[in-house]
Amino acid sequence: MSAAPTRFARLRRIPSSVWALGLVSLFMDFSSEMIHALLPVYLVGAMGATMAEVGVIEGVAEATASIVKIFSGAVSDWFASRKLLAILGYGLAAVTKPLFPLAPDVAWVMTARFIDRVGKGIRGAPRDALVADVTPPELRGAAFGLRQSLDTVGAFLGPAVAVLVMWLTVDDIRAVFWVAVIPAVLAVLVLAVGVREPEETRPARPARFPLHWDELSRLGGGFWLVVAVSTLFGLARFSEAFLILKAKSLGLPDALAPLVLVAMNVVYAGASYPAGVFSDRGDRITSLAIGIFVLLLADAALVSATSLPLLWLGVVLWGLHMGLTQGLFAALVADAAPPALRGTAFGVFNLAGGLALLLASFAAGKLWDLYGAGATFAAGGAVAALSLAALAVLVKMRS
Numbered sequence: 001m002s003a004a005p006t007r008f009a010r011l012r013r014i015p016s017s018v019w020a021l022g023l024v025s026l027f028m029d030f031s032s033e034m035i036h037a038l039l040p041v042y043l044v045g046a047m048g049a050t051m052a053e054v055g056v057i058e059g060v061a062e063a064t065a066s067i068v069k070i071f072s073g074a075v076s077d078w079f080a081s082r083k084l085l086a087i088l089g090y091g092l093a094a095v096t097k098p099l100f101p102l103a104p105d106v107a108w109v110m111t112a113r114f115i116d117r118v119g120k121g122i123r124g125a126p127r128d129a130l131v132a133d134v135t136p137p138e139l140r141g142a143a144f145g146l147r148q149s150l151d152t153v154g155a156f157l158g159p160a161v162a163v164l165v166m167w168l169t170v171d172d173i174r175a176v177f178w179v180a181v182i183p184a185v186l187a188v189l190v191l192a193v194g195v196r197e198p199e200e201t202r203p204a205r206p207a208r209f210p211l212h213w214d215e216l217s218r219l220g221g222g223f224w225l226v227v228a229v230s231t232l233f234g235l236a237r238f239s240e241a242f243l244i245l246k247a248k249s250l251g252l253p254d255a256l257a258p259l260v261l262v263a264m265n266v267v268y269a270g271a272s273y274p275a276g277v278f279s280d281r282g283d284r285i286t287s288l289a290i291g292i293f294v295l296l297l298a299d300a301a302l303v304s305a306t307s308l309p310l311l312w313l314g315v316v317l318w319g320l321h322m323g324l325t326q327g328l329f330a331a332l333v334a335d336a337a338p339p340a341l342r343g344t345a346f347g348v349f350n351l352a353g354g355l356a357l358l359l360a361s362f363a364a365g366k367l368w369d370l371y372g373a374g375a376t377f378a379a380g381g382a383v384a385a386l387s388l389a390a391l392a393v394l395v396k397m398r399s
Helices: 003-013 016-036 039-046 051-078 083-096 106-134 137-168 173-179 181-194 213-219 221-234 241-249 259-280 284-304 308-336 339-371 373-398
Strands: none
Touching: 003 137, 016 083, 016 106, 016 137, 016 173, 016 181, 016 259, 039 051, 039 106, 039 241, 051 083, 051 106, 051 339, 083 106, 083 181, 106 137, 106 308, 106 339, 137 173, 137 259, 137 308, 173 181, 213 339, 221 284, 221 308, 221 339, 221 373, 241 259, 241 308, 241 339, 241 373, 259 284, 259 308, 284 308, 284 373, 308 339, 339 373
16 A cells, blocks of 8 residues: 555544544644744734743733643543533634734733733633544544644634735734634634544543542553653743744744744644654654754754845744654653543643743743844754753663
């Protein structure tokens, strides 16, 4: 059998609920990235925010989502139900989207971003646990890769449409924010109608509330190794807002700034599913190591970038590293965690990653304010190199 029919056969075997969850992610990321693509420019240009304030807003927003995930994941395990929490989380994010065009100052934007990320936190761990619940183990990497690819299609469509709306409205950023409300509503509708939580794959309820130490200890050493590597790696991965600001510093016009995220996410979407399929063949660690090394190369390109061509190389490499690592980490968590504690496992994993992102984004902003863009990306590259070394050590310990 040729490679192409094999790939299509694998796609057909992925459960319909995973496809629906991928479309939900597509629509919500479409909405979020329309806003996110222009928010750094809007904050710095229209509202007078500093780079450090941008870093704090982005870091607090993502850390909030990660902290909420640990509780929503545990609740989804305790009640052995995922879909209702996912609807609540996506619904809250949809309701808060109009707050962005209505924002009169930086504090309002931070509040809107905070509430939006609470919704992300509520939905994230139950959604990922639901993907693992309905997918056979031999398709797990492909399923997470597919959901991540569809999510990322939304992530590049959002900035692309943002550019179009900016052109049509003569750089009216608030108009872009209003258009972003539409796909957010569509995401909630697809989730409510298209996702089924089958009884036959629902894990048994744990004996205690999952955040009890006795339950957390059941997650096992393999899971905690995954968390250790992903947390260190998270310290090298600050917000993509700094890619946009780097492009702007090299002369890219505000109206074209969203194209940075378009380019990054096209590569991200294209790499996620093949990386997941490759990892299902029993080699998740190699793919992860390659992804970390690619991040190091991206940072090197961005440190050196004094013109737009080298910047675009760094952006493309950044997207490639995301495709090689993000779905893969989710598959590793699903592999390591007991079925009854999958929601909790994804919550713990995302909490650790969110705290790392908070520290990384704040440090990136401070380094930029004090020493310039080069210091920000050089620090990211140094931490990426450390995480690659740590991966080698932990793999040796695990074996």
